[in-house]
Each structure stands twice: as C-alpha cells, then as structure tokens.
Amino acid sequence: MTDSAPKLDDFMPGGRMAAPADGESRKDLVGLTRAELAREMESLGEKRFRADQIFNWIYFRGVTGFEAMTDISRPLRARLEELYRIGRPQVVTAQVSSDGTRKWLLRLADGNEVETVFIPEPGRGTLCISSQVGCTLTCSFCHTGTQAWVRNLTAAEIAGQVLTARDELGEWPTPSDDRQITNVVLMGMGEPLFNYDHVKAAVELCKDEKGLNFSRRRITLSTSGIVPEIRRAGAEMQVMLAISLHAARDELRDELVPVNKRWPIKELLAACRDYPSLSNARRITFEYVMLKGVNDADADARELLRVLEGIPSKINLIPFNPWPGSRYETSEPDRVQRFGEIIRNAGIMATIRRPRGSDIAAACGQLKSESARVPAWKRRGETKDGHAPA
Ligand code: SAH
Numbered sequence: 001m002t003d004s005a006p007k008l009d010d011f012m013p014g015g016r017m018a019a020p021a022d023g024e025s026r027k028d029l030v031g032l033t034r035a036e037l038a039r040e041m042e043s044l045g046e047k048r049f050r051a052d053q054i055f056n057w058i059y060f061r062g063v064t065g066f067e068a069m070t071d072i073s074r075p076l077r078a079r080l081e082e083l084y085r086i087g088r089p090q091v092v093t094a095q096v097s098s099d100g101t102r103k104w105l106l107r108l109a110d111g112n113e114v115e116t117v118f119i120p121e122p123g124r125g126t127l128c129i130s131s132q133v134g135c136t137l138t139c140s141f142c143h144t145g146t147q148a149w150v151r152n153l154t155a156a157e158i159a160g161q162v163l164t165a166r167d168e169l170g171e172w173p174t175p176s177d178d179r180q181i182t183n184v185v186l187m188g189m190g191e192p193l194f195n196y197d198h199v200k201a202a203v204e205l206c207k208d209e210k211g212l213n214f215s216r217r218r219i220t221l222s223t224s225g226i227v228p229e230i231r232r233a234g235a236e237m238q239v240m241l242a243i244s245l246h247a248a249r250d251e252l253r254d255e256l257v258p259v260n261k262r263w264p265i266k267e268l269l270a271a272c273r274d275y276p277s278l279s280n281a282r283r284i285t286f287e288y289v290m291l292k293g294v295n296d297a298d299a300d301a302r303e304l305l306r307v308l309e310g311i312p313s314k315i316n317l318i319p320f321n322p323w324p325g326s327r328y329e330t331s332e333p334d335r336v337q338r339f340g341e342i343i344r345n346a347g348i349m350a351t352i353r354r355p356r357g358s359d360i361a362a363a364c365g366q367l368k369s370e371s372a373r374v375p376a377w378k379r380r381g382e383t384k385d386g387h388a389p390a
C-alpha cells in the first residue's frame, strides 16, 4: 500500500465503535455475548449460572423486562432493573407487501432509524438486517449509497433487529423447528465489514445455541469486498459469505462499486479462494445486479465464469431495483434468463432473485429511501415537536 492509498479508517469517519448518545444511564444487556454477560454478572458478585439464566430469558424467551425472570429472586430482579435494561429498537412503522414481505422501520435510542426486512418463501424465511445507518460507500446503483453515512450500529442494535422481528412475528420462545425466521442475512443498509466488531458480536449472539440458535450456515454476510476484513471474518465468524461483485472487469467494477479501486477484483477473489471450509456444499454467493447495457452482455457472463474459476460459487442475479434519480435501467427479463443460462451451462449454479416487497420499497438497494426523504415525524402524522396535528 502506498502512503496516498486510502486506509481502512478512511472509509469509517468517526470510527467503528460509534455508540448512540441516548441519555439512558442503565447499561443495555442486549448485545453482550454469553461470555460478556457472565463477566458482567461476576462484577456484581453473581455466579455464572445467573448469567445463563438471564441469557435464556433474553435470547430464548424474548422477555424485555427483569420482572418476568421468575427464577431470579425479587431483590436481585430489582437490583438488575436499577442497573440494566433490555433494549429494543422501537417499531415506527410495520408494512406488509402484497407478496408477504414485511418491512419494519425501527427507531434507535438516539433517534436514528434503520430498516429490517422479512422475506417469507416456501420452506424458509429470511430476515435481512442492517449494520449501519447509511453507508460510507457510494456504489452507483444503490440508493443507500446516495445517503450520508451516519454511524455504525451497536451489537445491541444489530441483534436487536432479530429480537424485534421475533417479537413482531410472535416467535418466542426460540423455536427449534418450524421457524418463520430460518435465515439471517446482513444485507440491509450499510457495509457490515466496516462495523466489524459489532457485527461479530451480533453474529455470535445469532449463533448461540442457548439463545437465538441460528446455525452458521444460515447466517450470510454480504460485503462489497473489504479484503482484510473478509480474511478476518473467515477466521473468526465462519458465516456464509456473499460478495457484491456486479462486474468481472476492474474498469467497470471501479465505476459500479468504487471500493474496487482500493481492493481490485484479483485481490478480492484471492481472499474468496482462501475463505475457510469452502466446498460444493458451502459456496460463496456472488451477487450480480443486472444493469441494462452495462454489465449484462453474453461476454460479461463469460468473463464472470472465467474470473470465478476454481472458487466454489453460486451466482445470484439481481434485476436492478430502480429508485428515483437512478441512472440505470433493469435488464430485460430475456437478457437475465440468457445470462443465467450461460452460467448454468458451465455447471455453475445461478439463481435469479425475484424482487420482493418492491411495493413497500423493501427490495435490495431501496432501503432507507423513504425515511430519508420524508422526516419521521411527518410520516407519523405529527407536527415537528412530536404532537399529533390538531
Ligand atoms: N453493503 C453490503 C450489503 C448491503 S447491499 C453489500 O454491498 O454487499 C445488499 C445487496 O443489494 C448487495 O449485493 C447490493 O449490491 C445490492 N443492491 C444495492 N442496490 C441495489 C439495487 N438498486 N438493485 C438491486 N440490488 C442492489
């Protein structure tokens, strides 16, 4: 790296540990991993099993107050209530699309808002969660990328989206089978690998068998290609990886996903090749947004096959979801089909993502668009100082 090359921190104004200023002095227990909760309870002079009890109440039973923790003595419950809280993002709006997709606009303790989307399909249900308010990156086809980066979410706020979705779907205690939420994907707003520590803690909470209990094969992290952090994630998180590739040539990818100038395709794919425990059963998903006349020619498909050679891959073709002011058009359905065929004929799995929830702006790349344009108080039908209109 030369001195003038951007460093990781250049993409993270304010640092990766930004926390909300919410005026609440009690510490939030949500977001602490089981080991951290045990240390917290030890600092109060409590034994380890106490932490396990509390962990079970929060992540297995989904309670939001200490009063409900009936296997803990009343005096201790009162003490916990004084010192701690069990935070939840506040649901501002809950929308249901005609195709069953649900989108929640969630308000965080400092007033910032993020969106979480639930996509039910036959046999599975995917919860798409956000990792940042806005995004520092500026992918040219992504609406989130046009909005300013505000801050990183805390581990509590990332895991809190899963807790709130379970509240909303009435899915407590954590079901062992027949779940509505079967998969969690970090594909909402923001670049998860620019919020590494908090994302890692939230992933650990999602994976914990005594709590939310998602297998690591059912958690997918989507990244625009932050090479050093992909390597770290491979060693430390062991989740499924999705790469927002979108182009197989650097010249084009520089334009679509500008972070490519820092970590070009060759370096990115080298990190993918090294990602641990890849196999035919554990492949990397490459996301490829289909932009009419930009990256959707037969030659682009062949180039894609060439660069991915040797990597256990599946390709997810995402028809571009337009947003007001976007400079691209969606590829024609025939073109998407043909592109997919070329890939499949080479023996690589290619799926075409159906746009879900587009009537409620819940599709890929549309998140936060509404809330950024219309202030929250307006959407609630209040006046600016928070009162209902007369
Ligand atoms: N920042 C991460 C994760 C969030 S974006 C990332 O870039 O991977 C989730 C996926 O939606 C990414 O593959 C992204 O490139 C894609 N996407 C963004 N805008 C889109 C749009 N307008 N239409 C279709 N897909 C889009």
Ligand code: SF4
Binding pocket: 135, 136, 137, 138, 139, 142, 143, 144, 145, 146, 188, 189, 190, 191, 224, 244
């Ligand atoms: Fe950020 Fe991902 Fe959108 Fe790019 S595609 S601007 S990394 S959210």
